[in-house]
Amino acid sequence: MQDQILVTRSSMPGFEEYIEEIRSMWDSRWLTNMGPKHREFQEKLKEYLGVENIDLLTNGHMALELTLQAMNLQGEVITTPFTFASTTHAIVRNGLTPVFCDINPDDFTMDVEKLESLITDYTCAILPVHVYGNICNIEEIERIARKYELKVIYDAAHTFGETYKGRGIGSFGDASCFSFHATKVFNSLEGGAVCYRDQGFGNAIYELKNFGIHGPEEVSAVGANAKMNEFCAAMGLCNLRHVEEEIGKRKKAAERYRSHLEGIEGLQLNAVQKDVKQNYAYFPVVFEEKAFGASREEVFERLAENGIGARKYFYPLTNTFSCFHRKYDVRETPVALHVSRRVLTLPMYADLALEDVDRICGIILGCRK
């Protein structure tokens, strides 16, 4: 029996490096509430991500949720269902109504051709997802947003370190929300951040992540507790020193996958986008059963039998979740439905051995009847 290969494996610095980073906390006893690690991590991130403004949060979900709250939105938010639960939940938990736009068949981001027809008098914002690290059609989304005076909030959880036309991906839209969860390209154990344009928004987020406390004797908003603690910030500082190298290793794994799977009939690989510096966050493959000779389910099972964890990511679509009690009609997003029933993300992480990629591809190709 060979070793198990999970779909992801967290990047970590050397043990000693982390210990060195947290040593000062035993003197300062400053463990959370925007301490020195938090401040340093924030500054370093600003530089690495190429953004003007950023605030740190406990996780990517709270970044999304508090961003929507800070914007004082009401009504409908146009988004896509081909994403992690967090995106849709952030909308619904703010008392807003998600309106689902379909996705492109090649890069799985919002289909902007279908966007304008979904805008109503109640639309207040667009929340597109740079899914798998694929960049949305930013120009078109921002043109439409300007025309109808809508806010644009990007779910940038998959795009850490990416640039579009040389610009940090977090610098687009009114706000972009990142996740530093353990399973992402870059982690701070758990963590997240919002990059934003407007200073007033920045003040609001800063207060909302600390219960809406405005001053020692004033609480001016119904906030939450979403402050990043010092241990997480310290992990972020360590991982940030190695992230370029980690992305470089992911690139090698992605190229190896492509060398086996590119051009195989019935397999659709992720689009390679122009003008994008990629981070190789995921390696999704869409299986067209007839043309390939095996279904997504068969491949998933065969990989599992061999101790290899692929993920049906993103399946099911968020607009079919049982918590929404059939409120949304999945037939309105047929492309998303098609892809979600056929896609698998294959194991992808910096330490993935190229020989393991060979073995995984061998198993996949061996599923063909």
Ligand SMILES: *Cc1c(COP(=O)(O)O)cnc(C)c1O
């Ligand atoms: C991971 C993720 C989130 C949430 O981030 P957390 O840090 O886990 O809270 C939001 N959106 C997408 C698309 C994600 O993949």
